[in-house]
Amino acid sequence: MIYKVPFVEPTKNYRMIKNEIDAAFFEVLSKGDLIMRGQLKQFEENLAKFVGTKYAVGLNSGYDALHISMLAAGVKNGDEVIVPAHTFVATASAVVNAGGTPVLVDVGKDYNIDVTKIEEAITPKTKAIIPVHLNGRVSDMGAIMTIADKYNLVVVEDACQSLGGTFNGKRGGAFGMAGCWSFYPFKILGGYGDGGAITTNDSRVAKMARLLRYNGEDRETGEYYYHGFTCLLDNLQAAFLDIKLRHLPDWIKRRRKIAALYKEGLEDIEELKLPHFDTPGFEDVYQNYVIRTSKRDELANYLKKNGVEILIHWPKPYYSYKALELKDRGFPETEAICREVLSLPMNVEINDKQVEYVIKTVRSFFK
């Protein structure tokens, strides 16, 4: 089906920066700079600067960033790691694949971990906590860092959905031992394939990530330090991402503008909850514009039928899949979210007319 307002338009995004991308493609390919060359180093430096950390290490995916962070945190068999019940499954899988056990905690009205429920989930086995900054909103890092200090826990931020988001003026991904990033194509900073990174102020973590991403080998000396992986960010992707990073501040402004238009156009609909929260100190970047209603399924069908493509993140909680063997301790907010949310188109490709059309269509449903 061809939508009047598609959820994302990667070809349009490419056309917006075609000259720069084509030039980078030509440069990288004509020099044969494919693995760990200048473009990767340059992107890592610029990413670290943007986030506000000393180091950034380019990896193959957000999952790899989380997995390597778990290893750097020293998570091993028997260790528990606190993760939100409402997140992408990769957050929990990284814990499991490091040998740990995810202990899930429900989320609050802003879709991020409910900081009032963290302490009751801590046991003597708890090693770390992974707050997830969902939908472009940084978690309450003030409360989380206080709890982590009190119980001596390592904090690894799953910031995969929040590049540029801040809490009390500091960017998400710069609070904990490590920040984990995904450059999956439809992320706020998306590549043309998979990509990811770790940001950190800890030279030990940065060094470990650099070794683990390339089979445990120190490339300068040839010494092997770990049984590692092959999971580095390709030089070509790094070149593309570096270009997009330069556009990111403007693209974040545009996302905020779209969010403001949605707010203005929809805030009087009583049956609809919008993703604008009255808590000072948070600056969201709206990776996703998530709206919430008890009529979610009817609204989703109506929007699709009328040419507005929407997505649902996620219709079923990840812990409810039997094969994953995760403990459901009772997460009422997550359950309700899975029944009630849908995401409206939110990207830098859509124009104001398309935003107006989405607003008009949502309004006509509730009329």
Ligand SMILES: Cc1ncc(COP(=O)(O)O)c(C=O)c1O
């Ligand atoms: C919250 C969250 N965590 C982790 C990931 C994993 O990132 P990737 O798909 O790059 O492995 C994603 C992205 O899909 C995500 O949204």
